[in-house]
Amino acid sequence: MDNKALILDGRIGEDAMAERSLGFAKAWLATQDWDVTTLELRELDIAPCVGCFGCWIKTPGICVIDDAGRDVAQAIVESDLVVYLTPILFGGYSYELKKAVDRSIPIISPFFRRVKGEVHHKKRYARYPRVLALGWLERVTVDEEDIFQTVAQRNAINMHAPKAVAEVFKISEDDETMKRRIERALSEVVES
Amino acid sequence: MNESQSHVVVLIGSPKGVEKSSSAKLARAITNGLESAKWACEWFHTHRVLQSQEDWEAMVVSMSRADVILLAAPLYVDGLPAPVIETLHRLLDARNMIVSEEDPPRMLSLLNCGFVEAEQNHTAQMMVRIFSDDMGFQWSGGISLGAGGTMTKRIRAALEMVSEALRDDVLIPDAVAITTTAPIMRPWLYVLGGNFMWRRRAKANGVRDQLKAQPYKRV
Numbered sequence: 432m433d434n435k436a437l438i439l440d441g442r443i444g445e446d447a448m449a450e451r452s453l454g455f456a457k458a459w460l461a462t463q464d465w466d467v468t469t470l471e472l473r474e475l476d477i478a479p480c481v482g483c484f485g486c487w488i489k490t491p492g493i494c495v496i497d498d499a500g501r502d503v504a505q506a507i508v509e510s511d512l513v514v515y516l517t518p519i520l521f522g523g524y525s526y527e528l529k530k531a532v533d534r535s536i537p538i539i540s541p542f543f544r545r546v547k548g549e550v551h552h553k554k555r556y557a558r559y560p561r562v563l564a565l566g567w568l569e570r571v572t573v574d575e576e577d578i579f580q581t582v583a584q585r586n587a588i589n590m591h592a593p594k595a596v597a598e599v600f601k602i603s604e605d606d607e608t609m610k611r612r613i614e615r616a617l618s619e620v621v622e623s
Numbered sequence: 624m625n626e627s628q629s630h631v632v633v634l635i636g637s638p639k640g641v642e643k644s645s646s647a648k649l650a651r652a653i654t655n656g657l658e659s660a661k662w663a664c665e666w667f668h669t670h671r672v673l674q675s676q677e678d679w680e681a682m683v684v685s686m687s688r689a690d691v692i693l694l695a696a697p698l699y700v701d702g703l704p705a706p707v708i709e710t711l712h713r714l715l716d717a718r719n720m721i722v723s724e725e726d727p728p729r730m731l732s733l734l735n736c737g738f739v740e741a742e743q744n745h746t747a748q749m750m751v752r753i754f755s756d757d758m759g760f761q762w763s764g765g766i767s768l769g770a771g772g773t774m775t776k777r778i779r780a781a782l783e784m785v786s787e788a789l790r791d792d793v794l795i796p797d798a799v800a801i802t803t804t805a806p807i808m809r810p811w812l813y814v815l816g817g818n819f820m821w822r823r824r825a826k827a828n829g830v831r832d833q834l835k836a837q838p839y840k841r842v
C-alpha cells in the first residue's frame with residue numbers, strides 16, 4: 432500500500448471535535464510517513480449533485496459541474512486512505528461531507544454488477560482508497576451509532592473501498608481515550 | 624385553504640424537483656387521493672428552500688399547520704442527498720415554530736433508489752425516522768421503492784392505500800411495504816437491462832466508447 436491520505440473535514444461550524452480528531456489523526460499519520468492532504472469542505476465551493484448522471488453518460492468520469500467537487504473526486508481516487516471527519520446528523524454524515532460524497536459518483540462506473548445477490552456498480556478504476564469514518568455526537572445512541580457503522584460498510588461496497596472502519600465518539604470524550612481510539616482505528620484500517 | 628381542511632406538506636428532496644423527479648411522481652400518487660378528499664396540499668423543494676429565506680419561511684408556516692408531512696427523496700450513496708440533510712438539520716432549529724405538543728403531525732417518508740432492491744433505502748429511512756422523533760412528529764413509517772421508482776400498477780395501488788390510510792387517520796397497512804419492496808424484476812435482468820440503458824444513453828451523447836474513461840487514473 433502507498434501512503435497518500437486525504438482527510439475530508441465535514442464540520443459544519445466551529446467544532447472542537449473536528450480540531451481534536453484532525454490533530455490526533457494527522458499526528459499518527461505523520462509518525463507513519465503518510466503524505467496527508469486535508470480539505471475543510473465547508474470552505475470549498477462544492478455545489479450539490481444535480482442528479483443528471485452526466486458524469487456517466489455525457490463526460491464519463493467527470494462531473495458536469497466545474498467546481499471544487501471535481502477536485503475532491505479526483506483527490507479521492509488518487510488516495511490510498513480517506514478519513515472522514517464529521518458531526519453525526521441523524522446517524523449519518525454532515526451535509527458538508529455528504530455534498531462531497533454525493534459528488535464522488537463519477538469515480539465509479541454506471542455499469543451494474545451483482546454483489547452478494549444485490550445490485551451495485553462496477554469499478555471505474557483499478558484501485559480505490561480505504562476509508563476511516565470518524566463521527567461524533569453529543570449523546571451516543573445505539574440507533575445512531577448503528578446507522579453510522581452500517582452506512583460506512585454500505586458505502587464501502589458502493590465506492591469499492593477495500594476496507595472501511597468507523598468510530599463514534601461522544602463530544603465529552605477525553606483526549607487520552609480519543610487519541611487511543613483514533614490511533615487504533617487508523618492502524619486497523621491501513622493494516623493489510 | 625381553510626381551517627377545517629386537512630393539510631399535507633410534501634418535501635421533495637430530489638435535485639430534479641417537483642416537476643421532474645421520481646420522488647415527486649411517487650408522492651403525487653399519494654397526494655392525488657388526498658386532494659380528491661379536499662385536503663390542502665403544499666409542495667416544497669429542499670434544494671430551493673435553502674436558497675431563499677422567503678421559501679424557507681413559507682415552508683415553516685405550512686409545516687406548522689400540517690396534519691401530515693411527507694418527505695419524498697432519492698437515495699444518494701446510502702443516505703439522504705446533502706441538501707435534504709441540511710434542510711432537516713435546519714428544521715430542528717425551527718422545531719418550536721412547527722410542533723405543538725398536543726397535536727404533532729404524522730410524518731412519513733417515501734424514498735426511492737436506483738438499484739432494484741427497495742431495502743437498500745433502509746439506512747436512509749432510519750435517518751428520517753430519527754429526524755421525525757427528534758422533531759416530536761408521529762412517525763408513520765418509511766415507504767421504500769427500488770428500480771428508480773418505476774411505477775407499476777401494483778405500486779400505484781399500494782400508494783393509493785397509503786393515501787386512504789392518511790385520509791382515515793389509521794396506520795399504514797403492512798400490505799404496503801410487502802408490495803413496495805417486492806422487486807419489480809429479477810436482479811440479473813435488472814443488471815442486463817440497466818447496462819443496456821447506460822450504453823444507449825451514452826451513445827445518444829456520442830460517448831459510447833468513452834464510458835469506461837479513467838480521467839483521474841494514477842500514473
Ligand SMILES: Cc1cc2nc3c(=O)[nH]c(=O)nc-3n(C[C@H](O)[C@H](O)[C@H](O)COP(=O)(O)O)c2cc1C
Pocket residue numbers: 480481482483484533534536589637638639643644645646647696697698699700701702735736737738739743770771772
Ligand atoms: C449522487 C447519486 C447517488 C446515488 N446513490 C444511490 C445508492 O447509493 N443506491 C441506489 O440504489 N441508488 C442511488 N442513486 C440512484 C437514485 O437514487 C435514483 O436514480 C433515483 O431514482 C432518483 O430519484 P429522483 O428522480 O427522485 O431524484 C444515486 C444517484 C445519484 C445521482
